[in-house]
Amino acid sequence: MAAAGIPVIDAPLVSVGGGIGSFVLADVLRVSGMGASSMKVLGQADRPWDTYNYLASVSQIPEAERLRSDSMAGPDNLWGFPSLAVREAFGAKSLSGFIAPLFQVLTEPIFTDFYTPKAGQIYEGMQREADRIGWWPMVDRGQVRTIRRREGGGYYTILTPPAGTSPTKRIAYRSQHVHAAVGYPGVKFLPDLQAYREKHQDFSRVVNAYEPHEHVYQELRRKPGTIIVRGSGIVGARILQRLIDDHDHHGAQTTIIHLFRNYVDGPQGDSIFFRRPGGDGFNYQAFNFPKAACGGQIKTKMEGMNGEERKAIIRVMGGTNTPKRKLWQEQLSRGRTEGFYKTHIGQVEEVYPSGSNTVVTRIRTAEGMLEVDANFIVDATGLEADISEHRVLKDLLDHAGAGRNAVGRLDTENSFEVRGTRSGEGRLYASGSITLGGHYPCVDSFLGLQYAALQIADDLARQGFVKKLGPARSISQWWKWALNKKVAA
Numbered sequence: 001m002a003a004a005g006i007p008v009i010d011a012p013l014v015s016v017g018g019g020i021g022s023f024v025l026a027d028v029l030r031v032s033g034m035g036a037s038s039m040k041v042l043g044q045a046d047r048p049w050d051t052y053n054y055l056a057s058v059s060q061i062p063e064a065e066r067l068r069s070d071s072m073a074g075p076d077n078l079w080g081f082p083s084l085a086v087r088e089a090f091g092a093k094s095l096s097g098f099i100a101p102l103f104q105v106l107t108e109p110i111f112t113d114f115y116t117p118k119a120g121q122i123y124e125g126m127q128r129e130a131d132r133i134g135w136w137p138m139v140d141r142g143q144v145r146t147i148r149r150r151e152g153g154g155y156y157t158i159l160t161p162p163a164g165t166s167p168t169k170r171i172a173y174r175s176q177h178v179h180a181a182v183g184y185p186g187v188k189f190l191p192d193l194q195a196y197r198e199k200h201q202d203f204s205r206v207v208n209a210y211e212p213h214e215h216v217y218q219e220l221r222r223k224p225g226t227i228i229v230r231g232s233g234i235v236g237a238r239i240l241q242r243l244i245d246d247h248d249h250h251g252a253q254t255t256i257i258h259l260f261r262n263y264v265d266g267p268q269g270d271s272i273f274f275r276r277p278g279g280d281g282f283n284y285q286a287f288n289f290p291k292a293a294c295g296g297q298i299k300t301k302m303e304g305m306n307g308e309e310r311k312a313i314i315r316v317m318g319g320t321n322t323p324k325r326k327l328w329q330e331q332l333s334r335g336r337t338e339g340f341y342k343t344h345i346g347q348v349e350e351v352y353p354s355g356s357n358t359v360v361t362r363i364r365t366a367e368g369m370l371e372v373d374a375n376f377i378v379d380a381t382g383l384e385a386d387i388s389e390h391r392v393l394k395d396l397l398d399h400a401g402a403g404r405n406a407v408g409r410l411d412t413e414n415s416f417e418v419r420g421t422r423s424g425e426g427r428l429y430a431s432g433s434i435t436l437g438g439h440y441p442c443v444d445s446f447l448g449l450q451y452a453a454l455q456i457a458d459d460l461a462r463q464g465f466v467k468k469l470g471p472a473r474s475i476s477q478w479w480k481w482a483l484n485k486k487v488a489a
């Protein structure tokens, strides 16, 4: 590398990604006593919440909207105390703003929907915590190309810095340990919609919920039109809310056609002890996974399962589901009565352009073929492409000894170490959605990222990298957190 003119930077631990997963690990390790110079974070975004904020905003969760995690899951507070509901109450500017979150969290989910924080509250908290732990100098910007094992143990991580910021095109980071938290490998499209977009080069009428598509709402506000929504998960529900909000507050005359491939019309599950409610096409579940899977008896059970058993239970508990929120129930029921929200069930056979600047969807239904002409189609079915579509992950699979678990993601130990990638004393860890299928199902959530970070920190502590976070330090660090005292460099 020296001969090739590639500078080599030494850092005991490198975290690849720089998003919420990297941030949460840095937070846990800094709170545990790791010096800021012991970890380098490599990522493309300016702020750890930027990618999340982007995906949330385009999929209709702007800062003022509420997320889908509970009151204790704040990426800026690993203790979960005080809860986000209490923090929202004490930050409120009115009496009703003070009472509402407390009332909701005390009566959830019986009398009210589950309390969930606003997106903006999460970003503000992370900004404060990033300043407190000295996050900003830990980050080097750029795109990571590869993570490779070194002959002498540990790893090399190769980064391409942004153009004009470095005299060389590549920088190598030599570290004992590496952590990969690269988020979603890529956006996934429904094959028929992808085929349409490619064949007709139409990226404006057929859009994915995870790409910018504000023009859709703007045009539908300007003139009456029809939109097909495909997907019945949380993102589909958000899109429906946005369309009905525009109908209610901006006079949009939009006919919404909601297309279901599998229509859920009642509770799902074989046992009365293990089932979830469903109806009107939706599987209802407050969070991605039941709470017991993130920190209760299902979590404990899963730790003892093999890969295939885990895959089966993840399929039953996960899959497409959405919370049964009172607002959404009211909006959709009004839409059905007033006729601006209609549902169809079937298999899409073809999508093609009509002569009049609209798109036709041919659907095979139980009653025969149906053709629906729409101004727009929104694909709200999913985000997660195969892990091999991510260059760094593909390289790990091809060259670094990483393997797949039964779900097809990275195979990890309970400590979140990626199996097969150990290099001398060095360990490669991963967290986030790329590890789904291991012993812990809630990996793709704030809580799951914190859980993974704690497991990784414990494993690093066993190797003497950092002190184990014990009760005395945890309490004293919580006080520092509460008083917003900076963590020592």
Ligand SMILES: Cc1cc2nc3c(=O)[nH]c(=O)nc-3n(C[C@H](O)[C@H](O)[C@H](O)COP(=O)(O)OP(=O)(O)OC[C@H]3O[C@@H](n4cnc5c(N)ncnc54)[C@H](O)[C@@H]3O)c2cc1C
Binding pocket: 016, 017, 018, 019, 020, 021, 022, 042, 043, 044, 045, 048, 049, 051, 052, 055, 056, 059, 067, 068, 069, 073, 142, 143, 144, 145, 181, 182, 183, 184, 383, 392, 431, 432, 433, 444, 445, 446, 447, 449
């Ligand atoms: C729309 C949406 C809403 C969600 N809502 C919630 C919620 O309400 N509650 C909850 O608990 N969870 C939620 N999640 C799930 C999860 O908590 C977030 O996706 C979270 O951001 C995952 O953190 P991460 O670090 O894995 O990925 P990210 O935060 O996306 O960070 C990954 C980072 O890696 C970078 N990266 C990727 N490849 C490279 C490379 N080669 N080189 C350099 N950098 C790279 C990316 O640019 C990105 O910045 C939501 C997810 C989405 C998409």
